[in-house]
Amino acid sequence: MLSDVFTEIDCIEADDVINCCRYNDYTHDPLSACNCTPPYSAENAISARCDLNPANGTYPFDSLGHRSHGGTDAKVC
Numbered sequence: 001m002l003s004d005v006f007t008e009i010d011c012i013e014a015d016d017v018i019n020c021c022r023y024n025d026y027t028h029d030p031l032s033a034c035n036c037t038p039p040y041s042a043e044n045a046i047s048a049r050c051d052l053n054p055a056n057g058t059y060p061f062d063s064l065g066h067r068s069h070g071g072t073d074a075k076v077c
Helices: 002-008 014-021
Strands: none
16 A cells, blocks of 8 residues: 555655655555446556556546556656
8 A cells, every 4th residue: 555655665765766656556555446347546556557457447537547658757856
């Protein structure tokens, strides 16, 4: 779960921050839950990865479903 990532990892070093930004355990993270089939979306994680969602899933709106995009937002200076 997301909160566990931040309690278990001290985000002090740049590599630690990058690992936090890449986090996506959407099948077990309650923050990724949605009214979908399956009952979660990888789009709701820190590292949004719609490419991980099944193409035959059912989602309340298209941006939660399968798309060819993901994990492009992490920027660490």
